Amino acid sequence: MKVLVTGAGGFVGQALCTRLESADDIEVVGAVRALPAQAEGSSSLVAVGDIGGHTDWSQALSGVNVVVHLAARAHVLNEQSKDPREAFRRVNVEGALALFQQSIDAGLKRFVFISSIGVVGGSTEGKPFTESMPSAPHADYAHSKYEAEEALKALSQSSGVELVIIRPPLVYAAHAPGNFARLLKLVALGVPLPFGSVINQRSMVALENLVDFIALCIRHPAAAGETFHVSDDDDVSLPQMLKLLGRGMGRNVILLPVPTGLMALGAQLLGKKNLYTQLCGSLQVDATKSRSLLGWQPPVSAELALMQAGKNFRRSHKQGG
Structure with missing residues (x-):
């Protein structure tokens, strides 16, 4: 089996390629925007340039049976685009559709699309998100993933190429980007943190677990035509998360009981309302389907x-410093 992984140089892409390359019966091709200097001449990496509606995937798709489409324009901390929604659409919608259409022409069997739990919403209140819930994307990134999902479903139905959609929540590891990286740095500082009064529940998925689930969806017959939510075995609160990270670092994390209403007000005044919601709000995912239909258990x-x-x-950081 020959598998194309787009976004092969990214946080999830690198881990997935490493996992798949360990299988004796899988040949992996990784698509990247540009080849890193040390990878020039590598037969396993293909440079495709900027991703959009006109990207030429023909070299990357040669002989491929399954595509895992990870490449995307994700959350941008310092947005520079004058039209962010259009910038997300160009990569995440038009780019995905161009790849799928060219995959049809190349005789592809299965297309695994990595979407986002944000397609369903940005927070939960007591009831976890299931795959059957109506979509309610909360940001430009999530809107683009939702639009891509719907368009890819239509192409799959008309072409016969099997589509698998995976919607992960926050993906984490020691080298994760975004908010998880911020939490790691806060814990490493060893200073008291103002989250002792936070009572929330967050579904997340460890990088190792997500990669394992994607690898299963590449092969499992029952995954065809399905949408899956994926998460770890247990949800955690922000205080629990910080304590566990601290335990791994060998640090005792001190959490101050600052009222959440005060933190919410401060976040709003500082223009960080979304950040407060992402850290202190609840977002729970029901991943029952991934376990019951595919028999998957987080490793x-x-x-x-x-x-x-x-x-x-x-x-x-010890090695680096």
Whole structure:
């Protein structure tokens, strides 16, 4: 089996390629925007340039049976685009559709699309998100993923190419980007943190667990035509998460009981309302379908994965500093 992984140089892409390359019966091709200097001449990496509606995927798709489409314009911390929604659409919608259409022409069997739980919404209140819930994307990134999902479903139905959609929540590891990286740095500082009064529940998925689930969806017959939510075995609160990261770093995390209403007000005044919601709000995912239909179980528990993330973060910064 020959598998194309787009976004092969990214956080999830690198881990997935490493996992798939360990299988004796899988040949992996990784698509990247540009070849890194040390990879020039590599037969396993293909440069495709900027991703959009006119990207030529023909070289990357040659002989491929399955595509895992990870490449995307994700959350941008310092947005520079004058039209962010259009910038997300160009990569995440037009780029995905161009790849799928060219995959049809190349005789592809299965297309695994990595979407986002944000397609369903940005927060939950007591009831976790299921695959059957109506979509309610909350940001430009999530809107683009939703639009791509719907368009890819139509193309799959008309072409016969099997489509698998995976909607992960926050994906984490010691080298994760975004908000998780911020939390790691806060814990590493060793200063008291104002989250002792936060009572929330967050579904997340360890990088190792997500990669394992994607690998299963590449092969499993029952995954065809399905949409899956994927998460760790247990949800965690923000205080639990910080304590586990601290345990991995060998630090005692001190959490101050600052009223959440005060933190919410401060976040709003500072223009960080979304950040407060992402850290202190609840977002729970029902991943029952992934377990019942595919028989999947996360290889690593949330508790162990969070402690390992803290441990690896501390180790890498010791080596680097």
